[in-house]
Amino acid sequence: MTERPRIPRRDELARFLRSRRARVRPADVGLPDGSRRRTPGLRREEVAVLADVGVSWYTWLEQGRDIHVSEPLLERLAQALRLTPTERAHLFELAHGRPAARPTRAPEAVSDTLQRVIDAHPYPALVSTRRWDVLAWNAPAAIVYGDYGQLPVGRRNGLWSMFTQPERRALMPDWESAARRSVAGFRLDAARAADRAEFDALAAELASVSPEFARFWSEHDVIDQVPEGRKALVFPEVGVIEFEHVTLTHAEPDGRELRVSLYSPRPGESTARARKLFRLTG
Known part of the structure; x- marks a missing residue:
């Protein structure tokens, strides 16, 4: 069977997700910060639980596989990984090749x-x-x-x-x-x-x-x-x-x-x- 060609944007998405996951402390999302953790940040299964997706599916995403990613799922990932608005937009760009839907809420006054x-x-x-x-x-x-x-x-x-x-x-x-x-x-x-x-x-x-x-x-x-x-x-x-x-x-x-x-x-x-x-x- 011929292996499907790699998609560069998917590889970048995988690296981005791994880097953001490593930056989130368990305590930031209400999880115990045990002393037996061998890697910084959250585990893959913890992100999967927080984003309400299967562990295998999230693992494939971090491996850069070409799988479908819906907008609601990306929103949940952005929340689970505590992404900034700029990081959220970057996540959508990498996953869909287009900007995220624009936030609705606006400030009540200007600077x-x-x-x-x-x-x-x-x-x-x-x-x-x-x-x-x-x-x-x-x-x-x-x-x-x-x-x-x-x-x-x-x-x-x-x-x-x-x-x-x-x-x-x-x-x-x-x-x-x-x-x-x-x-x-x-x-x-x-x-x-x-x-x-x-x-x-x-x-x-x-x-x-x-x-x-x-x-x-x-x-x-x-x-x-x-x-x-x-x-x-x-x-x-x-x-x-x-x-x-x-x-x-x-x-x-x-x-x-x-x-x-x-x-x-x-x-x-x-x-x-x-x-x-x-x-x-x-």
Whole structure:
């Protein structure tokens, strides 16, 4: 019988698992740290018990065999071996050749540094989570979208405000097409999350108060959000301002990701109107 060729990524996965296993002290996972242990860290059978898998199966994994590894099993291994968020992502890359599903939970606030950065931007800037919860904004953003600080924490959400705030809709001459794209992007973000329960809860609540959202959501469209684009908004005070916008990813130390959206007016008349709207001088 011809032996199947080795898969380099599987060999690296085997070495990675062995190295992480050696670093976990039995006491860290509630096991007795006896004096008769001949190797550092956990035994294979202990990892298997903690991850709720068979010892033989886990042994094959550490031997670099080409066996199927499901996402739930990888999550259990990550917990059993007390992996950091970065190590967890590396585990998924080695096992599946693609990133792990993104963590859903996000910090409740941004760092002082990030807040100062967006405050220094002369035009609207927002920081949001992958569930579209708005965590931070600057003064120009409050002029455009309203002061999120006046809303309950559970309502500081870009998708929620798009469908429930008439004043925001009034700014957008192409509101329906923008709203459809937003719903399709939100659905894709939900599918990519490690746990989509919070996404579905928000969608269900929005569907109960907005027939338009319910209709768009039922169409099951998906679209990847582009990192940059243009958006025209109409302001009673100054007229139409066409903004260019970019969205950057900000990685938190624990592996969670935030989105930083920066807006700037197009050169020319839009810039003149924006400077008037935001009372910029100089």
